[in-house]
Every structure is written in C-alpha cells, then in structure tokens.
Amino acid sequence: MSETRLIEISPVTRVEGHGKVTIHLDANNQVDEARLHIVEFRGFERFIRGRLLWEVPVIVQRLCGICPVSHHLAAAKAMDQIVGVDVLPPTAEKMRRLMHYGQVMQSHVLHFFHLSAPDLLFGFGAPAERRNIFEVIRENPELGLRAVLMRKFGQEIIEATAGKKIHGTGAIPGGINRNLDIATRDRLLGQVDQMLDWAQDALAIARNYVQDHSAMVADFGTFPSTHMALVREGDGALDLYHGRMRALNCAGAPIFDMLDYCDYHKVLVEDVRSWSYMKFPFIKELGPENGWYRVGPLARMNTASFIDTPLANAAHGALRAFSGGMNHSTLANHWARMIEVVHCVEKIRELLHDPDLQGTDLVAKGERRFEGIGVIEAPRGNLIHHYKVDEHDQVTFCNLIVSTTHNNEGMNRAVKDVAVKHLSGQPKITEGMLNHVEVAIRAYDPCLSCATHALGQMPLQVEIYDADARLIDRAGQCL
Amino acid sequence: MNGPFQFRIDGVEVAATPGQTIMEAADAAGIYIPRLCDVEGLRHQGGCRVCTVKVGGKAAGRSVSACTQPAEPGLEVENDTEARNRVRRDLVEMLFHEGNHLCPICEKSGNCELQAMACRLDMTAATRFPYLEPCRDLDASHPDIALDTNRCISCGRCIRASQDVDAKGVFGYVGRGIHRRVAVNGADLAHTDAALADHAMSVCPVGCIIRKGEGFATPIGARHFDHGLIGHEIEGRAGEDLARKDGRK
Structure with missing residues (x-):
C-alpha cells in the first residue's frame, strides 16, 4: 500500500447545501491537493425552459430556502426588461428593496449566529458536540435570543413585502403586487431601533474577533485576489439591489468599472471541471488561471467607495483603515457581513418612514422584449440571472451565475491554504483539524444547492486518498 | 308532487322544490357538498364524483352524485361524514x-x-x-x-x-x-x-x-381561498338565514 493518503470531509456541515472536501497527502504527510467538491446536480437552467415568463421569479426562488428573495428579485429584474420596463414605479422599487434588505439581514444573521458563531466563540478545534447553536444559546442565552429575534425581524420584513416568510410572490414583472399597509409598517417600526442596537452589537463581536485575532486571521485563508460586486451607478456606493459591476484587482485597481450588467457575458466566462458540478467563472481577459475573483460581503466592502448609511459607513471606514486598503482575509467576511447587517437595518428604518411604500402605482408596462438580465447583490455575493423568452411568453434560455459559483475558486484556494497550514505534517488528522477546513468554507457562507441549481441536502465530507487514488480515510459530520 | 317538500341531509331538515338536485337544495340551505366539476351557470355533469353522497340510509344506501340526483321527499342523505369525506x-x-x-x-x-x-x-x-x-x-x-x-x-x-x-x-x-x-x-x-x-x-x-x-398579480392574503375554506360562502348562507330569523324575532 502506498504511504500517501486521501482524506475526505463528507459532508461539510453548517453550510447550505451538500458538498465534500478531499485532501491528498503525500508520503510525508504533506498536503498535495485539496478540493471542495459539489456533488449535487439540479438542472433549473434546463427545466425552466418552456415555462411562462411571469412564473419564473416564483419558480427559480425554489433554488434556495435561505436566500429565495435574491433569486426572486434577480429573476423579476430580468423579467422587468422582458416586459419592457426599465424604471419601476417608486412604490415597487422601494418595496422590492425593503424585501431585499430584510432578506440580506436575516440570511447574514443566520449565518453569523447559527452557523459560524460556534467556531468563533468556542474555537475551531473545540469538541464537535459544542459547535452548534444550542451550545451558543446555553453559553450566552441573551445572544442566542437576539439571534433568533433578529432573524425573525428580517423574515417579517420579507413576509410584509412578499406575502410569506419563505417563497412569497411579491415581485412580478414590471413591479410588485402589494404595498405596505400602515399597521404592518408601524409594527415593524416599533422593533427597528432595537434591531439596530443589536446589529451594532453583533458588528462589534465580529470586528473585535478579527482585530483580536489579527495574526491568525491574516494567516488563515488569506490570499490576494480580484473582488467583484455591484456598486451604485455614478458614485460607487454600496448598493445591494441595483447598480453597475465593478471588479478591482488585488491592489485595488479597476479591471472593469461601472459596467452595465447586461454586458456581464462580455467580461465573464464559466469554466467547468470534471470533479465538481459547480462551475468556475473567471474574467475573460485575464483567463482561467488569473481571472478568478471573489464576491460577497468582503468583496462589497472592498469595491464600494462608501456606504450611504451613517453607521455602516463608519464601520466600512474602520474596516478599510484596519486593512490598509483591500482586505483579502477569508475570515474578514464575518466583519463585512455584520457591517451589512447594520446597513440593512438602517435602510429598513429609512424605507419604513417613506410614504412611497403606501403608494398604489405598483406595476409599469412597456414594449415587449425577448431577453432580460437581472443582477443583484445576494447575501453571499453577486447573483446573475439571464433569460430569453419567445413570442409565446415561454422561456427558451436560462443562465444563472450564483454567488457561491463566483466564489468557487476562492473557496478552493481557502481550503487548500488552510489544509496545508493545519494538516501538513500531521501524523494523525483529528476532527478538530478538519473543522479548520470547514471554517474556511463557512466564512464564504456558501449555498451549494444554489450553486448547482439543484436538489438535496447540505452537509460536508472530507476524504483522504493515497497516491493511487484509493480512498483510505474518511471523516464527516452531519449535525 | 308539485309543491315544496322536505328531506334530510345529515339529519338536518332541508327544503326543496320539485326538480331541484340534492346539491341545489343543499346550497340554498347553506349546506356545502364538496364538488369540482360542478359550477354555477353550467349544466350538471356528475363526472368528478367528489359530490358523492349516500342516500337511503346507512345500511341499504347507495352512492349518488349530489349534483345530478334529484331531491325527493323524505330522502335521507349522508354528506359530511367521515366515510363520505374519506372517499x-x-x-x-x-x-x-x-x-x-x-x-x-x-x-x-x-x-x-x-x-x-x-x-x-x-x-x-x-x-x-x-x-x-x-x-x-x-x-x-x-x-x-x-x-x-x-x-x-x-x-x-x-x-x-x-x-x-x-x-x-x-x-x-x-x-x-x-x-x-x-x-x-x-x-x-x-x-x-x-x-x-x-x-x-x-x-x-x-x-x-x-x-x-x-x-x-394577486398578493398572498388577497387570494380567494386565503379568506376561508372552499365552500365557506355557501355555508355562510346558513348563518345569514339564522341572522335574518333572529332579526325578525
């Protein structure tokens, strides 16, 4: 038998979706290769063909149970173009934005408190039985309660705008199907100041973690890369709902800026690899080797010129000052994510005071077109929906590039970086060591079911193979 | 038989006129009999069989479609029972x-x-x-x-x-x-x-x-069945009748 080994982490836990990690060790127990595999296939891009255009925002949101609003809105934006609407009535645009801020908030809170907090509070190598939300609640009941109530608030925003907390129907081609009634608005306003206080507390936890562990953070899945996100047209502010595409290289210089997202296919290409159902997008002019990039909260903090809400903007400035410019640390995503929670709550408060939400002009109409592209900044990063529709209103083409797909190469590099640093040279691989690999993946908050546009469960596995590609060890968890 | 008559649905007295089906009389009385193929304004078909009721008593009764079966004086109809609803x-x-x-x-x-x-x-x-x-x-x-x-x-x-x-x-x-x-x-x-x-x-x-x-375009919450179970409008008629009677008192 060869002295080389293959470790398999299968399934990866506390992420959304189903994936595994394989780590190849050579005869000296040095990590030779480490990969994140996405082992599911779903095929939404195919079976949406033939469906009617107004069904699309409702069907494709079923890609995900965590961030369905992002798919719902990205598809609705694409369908706006197909029904010939470039500018929505103010009520429609603001209701959609409110829905989106509620969505980003609840998703980020879910990730930070429920999925990642056990690692951050108890340590990456803490016993597996401690690394779960129930232990967080046991250890800090107040924090656990806040986590639940903050997510509940975000879900209630979604319900108020989409009709249901999960898989609603609010956005329709050309607009929205409801406004916000006064009673609901007042109920939400009654909670929003408390939410903002708690959001700032959560931000402090994430910020302090990164600052207090700066040496570890700088050595844990930190590597230079391009970052890409939508930014607001004109001033480059953070804009989660709409904007233009900006990609900055590792030094912060633009690769493209203020790009109309309808031209995404002119700058991005998707590569495929035999060992994963998830594609590998890259920037065309830089090629597959150098053109990969990262998206998500940290990418947005890196690309946004500023944030148009005061508390989040101050936090953005603090992150930039701490980083001295572009930040490339995988774990800094947690800090960035909590800045966005503060931003979302500030935006929610601003919108709830806006009388346009009680407007009655909900839908615009225009001249029919046959192609539409909708792009949005989902919780996990840039999300692209592209459709073509025939003269009978039936979809003939669909291409989805979801946030986790954009981050595919980045996550794989983080996996390898952490595996090399924490597993190489170790004669015995412990579960705690493997959790370090999962911590790196979790920091991207991947949604693997979204990324494969497919069905299934989500836990992660690690496998170890020998030099002859024989599986010799496997470790996994499904909490 | 030319005049109005009475029959019973699940033990409740129901008034009917000659030519009325069991379902028509039930609807008028505020008793809902589930149906899918039948709808107001179209001739009855008796195709889906969801409106199947049992007539003639539990032991010797037979199953008929309420949308096509004429009501008869003294008829005993079994409608909203566990057995009927299971079918x-x-x-x-x-x-x-x-x-x-x-x-x-x-x-x-x-x-x-x-x-x-x-x-x-x-x-x-x-x-x-x-x-x-x-x-x-x-x-x-x-x-x-x-x-x-x-x-x-x-x-x-x-x-x-x-x-x-x-x-x-x-x-x-x-x-x-x-x-x-x-x-x-x-x-x-x-x-x-x-x-x-x-x-x-x-x-x-x-x-x-x-x-x-x-x-x-219709938001969740404003759709027809967001307001009540199917048949609730028909069942509401019974309540209206009672209210009217109470008002007369």
Whole structure:
C-alpha cells in the first residue's frame, strides 16, 4: 500500500447545501491537493425552459430556502426588461428593496449566529458536540435570543413585502403586487431601533474577533485576489439591489468599472471541471488561471467607495483603515457581513418612514422584449440571472451565475491554504483539524444547492486518498 | 308532487322544490357538498364524483352524485361524514396523482379549487398513490391564453362552457378511460376561435387555462381561498338565514 493518503470531509456541515472536501497527502504527510467538491446536480437552467415568463421569479426562488428573495428579485429584474420596463414605479422599487434588505439581514444573521458563531466563540478545534447553536444559546442565552429575534425581524420584513416568510410572490414583472399597509409598517417600526442596537452589537463581536485575532486571521485563508460586486451607478456606493459591476484587482485597481450588467457575458466566462458540478467563472481577459475573483460581503466592502448609511459607513471606514486598503482575509467576511447587517437595518428604518411604500402605482408596462438580465447583490455575493423568452411568453434560455459559483475558486484556494497550514505534517488528522477546513468554507457562507441549481441536502465530507487514488480515510459530520 | 317538500341531509331538515338536485337544495340551505366539476351557470355533469353522497340510509344506501340526483321527499342523505369525506379525499388524491400539480409554483395557488378541496378534506401529506408524472406540453400559442394540461383534472367545465355558453366548441374530450383528456379543436389553441372573453376561460377550477399576464398579480392574503375554506360562502348562507330569523324575532 502506498504511504500517501486521501482524506475526505463528507459532508461539510453548517453550510447550505451538500458538498465534500478531499485532501491528498503525500508520503510525508504533506498536503498535495485539496478540493471542495459539489456533488449535487439540479438542472433549473434546463427545466425552466418552456415555462411562462411571469412564473419564473416564483419558480427559480425554489433554488434556495435561505436566500429565495435574491433569486426572486434577480429573476423579476430580468423579467422587468422582458416586459419592457426599465424604471419601476417608486412604490415597487422601494418595496422590492425593503424585501431585499430584510432578506440580506436575516440570511447574514443566520449565518453569523447559527452557523459560524460556534467556531468563533468556542474555537475551531473545540469538541464537535459544542459547535452548534444550542451550545451558543446555553453559553450566552441573551445572544442566542437576539439571534433568533433578529432573524425573525428580517423574515417579517420579507413576509410584509412578499406575502410569506419563505417563497412569497411579491415581485412580478414590471413591479410588485402589494404595498405596505400602515399597521404592518408601524409594527415593524416599533422593533427597528432595537434591531439596530443589536446589529451594532453583533458588528462589534465580529470586528473585535478579527482585530483580536489579527495574526491568525491574516494567516488563515488569506490570499490576494480580484473582488467583484455591484456598486451604485455614478458614485460607487454600496448598493445591494441595483447598480453597475465593478471588479478591482488585488491592489485595488479597476479591471472593469461601472459596467452595465447586461454586458456581464462580455467580461465573464464559466469554466467547468470534471470533479465538481459547480462551475468556475473567471474574467475573460485575464483567463482561467488569473481571472478568478471573489464576491460577497468582503468583496462589497472592498469595491464600494462608501456606504450611504451613517453607521455602516463608519464601520466600512474602520474596516478599510484596519486593512490598509483591500482586505483579502477569508475570515474578514464575518466583519463585512455584520457591517451589512447594520446597513440593512438602517435602510429598513429609512424605507419604513417613506410614504412611497403606501403608494398604489405598483406595476409599469412597456414594449415587449425577448431577453432580460437581472443582477443583484445576494447575501453571499453577486447573483446573475439571464433569460430569453419567445413570442409565446415561454422561456427558451436560462443562465444563472450564483454567488457561491463566483466564489468557487476562492473557496478552493481557502481550503487548500488552510489544509496545508493545519494538516501538513500531521501524523494523525483529528476532527478538530478538519473543522479548520470547514471554517474556511463557512466564512464564504456558501449555498451549494444554489450553486448547482439543484436538489438535496447540505452537509460536508472530507476524504483522504493515497497516491493511487484509493480512498483510505474518511471523516464527516452531519449535525 | 308539485309543491315544496322536505328531506334530510345529515339529519338536518332541508327544503326543496320539485326538480331541484340534492346539491341545489343543499346550497340554498347553506349546506356545502364538496364538488369540482360542478359550477354555477353550467349544466350538471356528475363526472368528478367528489359530490358523492349516500342516500337511503346507512345500511341499504347507495352512492349518488349530489349534483345530478334529484331531491325527493323524505330522502335521507349522508354528506359530511367521515366515510363520505374519506372517499372524497381518495378521489382528490388520485387527481393529484394523475397530473403534475406543483402548487408552490402555480399561479392558481390560493385560487385553485383542487388545492382548496385538498385543504378542506385534510389532505395534509403527499398522495399515497405513485405519481404518474405525465409529460404534457404547455400550449402558449394563443396571444392571450395558455393551456397547461399538466394541471387538467378533466372536470369538463371548459367543454360545457364553450359548447353551451360560448357556442364555440373550443374544447372537447379525446381518448377513453384513463387516457381521456381535454383537447382543443385545432392544432393548438391559436388555431381555434378561443377568445379571452369566452366564459370557458373563466371556469377552470385549476391552473390549466391561464389568462396570460395575470400571473401572481394577486398578493398572498388577497387570494380567494386565503379568506376561508372552499365552500365557506355557501355555508355562510346558513348563518345569514339564522341572522335574518333572529332579526325578525
């Protein structure tokens, strides 16, 4: 038998979706290769063909149970173009934005408190039985309660705008199907100041973690890369709902800026690899080797010129000052994510005071077109929906590039970086060591079911193979 | 027998007039008998059998469709009982098993009588029958109307409406037995004289006949069955009658 080994982490836990990690060790127990595999296939891009255009925002949101609003809105934006609407009535645009801020908030809170907090509070190598939300609640009941109530608030925003907390129907081609009634608005306003206080507390936890562990953070899945996100047209502010595409290289210089997202296919290409159902997008002019990039909260903090809400903007400035410019640390995503929670709550408060939400002009109409592209900044990063529709209103083409797909190469590099640093040279691989690999993946908050546009469960596995590609060890968890 | 008479549904006295069906008399009395193929304004068909009631007593009774069976003086009708509703639930489950009824993505959800009937009959889980998962095309050829026969339950409402009200015959049955299906009188819907204003386009109980462009314009909370179980309007009549009687007192 060869002295080389293959470790398999299968399934990866506390992420959304189903994936595994394989780590190849050579005869000296040095990590030779480490990969994140996405082992599911779903095929939404195919079976949406033939469906009617107004069904699309409702069907494709079923890609995900965590961030369905992002798919719902990205598809609705694409369908706006197909029904010939470039500018929505103010009520429609603001209701959609409110829905989106509620969505980003609840998703980020879910990730930070429920999925990642056990690692951050108890340590990456803490016993597996401690690394779960129930232990967080046991250890800090107040924090656990806040986590639940903050997510509940975000879900209630979604319900108020989409009709249901999960898989609603609010956005329709050309607009929205409801406004916000006064009673609901007042109920939400009654909670929003408390939410903002708690959001700032959560931000402090994430910020302090990164600052207090700066040496570890700088050595844990930190590597230079391009970052890409939508930014607001004109001033480059953070804009989660709409904007233009900006990609900055590792030094912060633009690769493209203020790009109309309808031209995404002119700058991005998707590569495929035999060992994963998830594609590998890259920037065309830089090629597959150098053109990969990262998206998500940290990418947005890196690309946004500023944030148009005061508390989040101050936090953005603090992150930039701490980083001295572009930040490339995988774990800094947690800090960035909590800045966005503060931003979302500030935006929610601003919108709830806006009388346009009680407007009655909900839908615009225009001249029919046959192609539409909708792009949005989902919780996990840039999300692209592209459709073509025939003269009978039936979809003939669909291409989805979801946030986790954009981050595919980045996550794989983080996996390898952490595996090399924490597993190489170790004669015995412990579960705690493997959790370090999962911590790196979790920091991207991947949604693997979204990324494969497919069905299934989500836990992660690690496998170890020998030099002859024989599986010799496997470790996994499904909490 | 020319004058009004009385019969009983689940032990409740119901007034009827000669020629009235059991269902018509029940509706007037505020007693709901579940139905899918029957709808006001169209001739009765007795096809879906969801309205099946038992007449003639528990022991020697026989099952009849309430929408077609005339009421008779002194008739004993068993309607809202566990046994009757179990049979109805079986029938509804089989309708789900026969087609492709994907409520979560259907624009008729919340306004769909099949979905509402499943809810009323406590069909709380997926059908226990194996899904047939038929492969049927969506006909979107018409500029204003689409036909998704994946959702068709062969109730025949569109056939009767098109023939009897619209005088067109756009729809008709083809095939026999389990293969019987609703089809259009042309290569596709665009090659018929179907029009959006036809009565046939407004009677489909499910999401088979689609009025293009409406989609999900009605928000959740404002859909028909968001306000109550299917049949609640009919059952509300009984309450109104009582209120009127109380008012007279």
